[in-house]
Amino acid sequence: MSANEEIARYFPAAQISEIPDDLSKPRHVFKVTSAEQRRKRLQRCAVMTEIWNAAESDAGRRAAFDEYAARADADQHVMRRLKTFLGGPLNRLPLTEIEFAMDHLGLADENNGVLTRAQRQSLDRDGYVNLGPLLDTDQLQKMRDRYDAAIEEEGASAADKKGLGRVVDTVVKPMNRDGLLDPIFMHPRLLAAVRHVLGVHLKYIGSNYHCAMPGYGHQDIHADFMWGVQGEPQVVNAVWLIDEFTEENGATRVVPGSHRSGIHPAGDLVNGEPRDLDAPVEGEVKVTGPAGSCFVYNAHLWHGGTQNCTRKLRRAQHAFFGRSTIPSSTDVPAVIDQQVFERLGRVERAILDIG
Numbered sequence: 001m002s003a004n005e006e007i008a009r010y011f012p013a014a015q016i017s018e019i020p021d022d023l024s025k026p027r028h029v030f031k032v033t034s035a036e037q038r039r040k041r042l043q044r045c046a047v048m049t050e051i052w053n054a055a056e057s058d059a060g061r062r063a064a065f066d067e068y069a070a071r072a073d074a075d076q077h078v079m080r081r082l083k084t085f086l087g088g089p090l091n092r093l094p095l096t097e098i099e100f101a102m103d104h105l106g107l108a109d110e111n112n113g114v115l116t117r118a119q120r121q122s123l124d125r126d127g128y129v130n131l132g133p134l135l136d137t138d139q140l141q142k143m144r145d146r147y148d149a150a151i152e153e154e155g156a157s158a159a160d161k162k163g164l165g166r167v168v169d170t171v172v173k174p175m176n177r178d179g180l181l182d183p184i185f186m187h188p189r190l191l192a193a194v195r196h197v198l199g200v201h202l203k204y205i206g207s208n209y210h211c212a213m214p215g216y217g218h219q220d221i222h223a224d225f226m227w228g229v230q231g232e233p234q235v236v237n238a239v240w241l242i243d244e245f246t247e248e249n250g251a252t253r254v255v256p257g258s259h260r261s262g263i264h265p266a267g268d269l270v271n272g273e274p275r276d277l278d279a280p281v282e283g284e285v286k287v288t289g290p291a292g293s294c295f296v297y298n299a300h301l302w303h304g305g306t307q308n309c310t311r312k313l314r315r316a317q318h319a320f321f322g323r324s325t326i327p328s329s330t331d332v333p334a335v336i337d338q339q340v341f342e343r344l345g346r347v348e349r350a351i352l353d354i355g
């Protein structure tokens with residue numbers, strides 16, 4: 001198959017019919033918001049951030065939430081969102097299962113030696129670490145073929161994802177019946193990085209295949225949690241580079257250290273105005289590397305996809321994790337394929353928090 005035929009297979013899923021001539025003309029993935037919408041988003045984000053950061057324990061946060069809820073002007077949207085996080089622990093399995101899995105994987109102890117000191121420091125200080133290539137060329141080619149077929153089969157995802165090929169829940173779908181995608185959520189070095197940020201009580205909360213089409217891919221600067229978090233991180237994400245990431249082909253931009261600010265970009269003011277989320281952020285860098293690399297980030301880190309200015313696909317796979325007790329992005333028991341479930345052992349099930 002020629003490179004052009006390979007790209008054309010993605011057109012229906014990415015909701016486009018051709019590759020634009022001018023690959024670098026700005027084309028943003030998320031819809032443009034009005035000044036009014038941005039202000040509302042900022043207010044909501046700021047309130048949720050304030051309530052969450054009011055205490056270090058859920059009991060303290062619930063007290064701050066109750067105080068807010070008693071106000072006549074309390075925003076229902078804010079209350080609904082926070083309630084799911086403050087309604088009590090949402091782990092499905094007893095925590096002893098993930099403790100068993102971490103022990104089995106040699107990750108029970110924080111000083112387990114799987115990551116180097118420099119890698120752990122990078123996660124703490126910068127908010128991300130590039131673990132380098134962890135997949136070989138044979139695995140990568142099989143994965144590309146698998147993803148390309150799934151894109152054709154599944155077609156378009158949400159309307160606001162124009163220019164992206166997306167498949168959700170990849171690792172628990174029939175496309176992973178043979179275990180090809182197991183390293184995406186089970187690779188020991190990935191799990192060591194997740195464990196370093198979240199501690200042993202962690203769980204898989206989602207996985208997306210994400211391909212930026214030529215001329216598309218620029219995203220808002222964002223964090224993968226709805227508000228700013230000071231103190232204990234709640235979520236970690238990983239990006240697997242299924243194709244190499246370069247300065248030109250839509251590599252993810254990150255703002256080193258922003259996970260420590262306690263601020264979500266949507267709740268940030270610049271010169272008294274809501275931050276323009278499409279604009280570059282001072283200090284941002286692109287994470288580049290060869291195909292097969294995995295970079296893991298504290299998902300409170302500010303980041304976003306950038307525009308793919310080449311004539312090739314930029315394929316990536318995300319693996320998302322949270323503390324065991326928080327809500328999951330994906331309802332794993334509802335979406336997991338029965339054959340995938342049956343194939344998995346106790347350790348994998350503990351990571352997925354399903355029994």
Ligand SMILES: O=C(O)CCC(=O)C(=O)O
Nearest residue numbers: 210251252304305306316
């Ligand atoms: O794949 C990327 O470059 C980042 C994607 C991302 O941050 C997202 O889809 O939320």
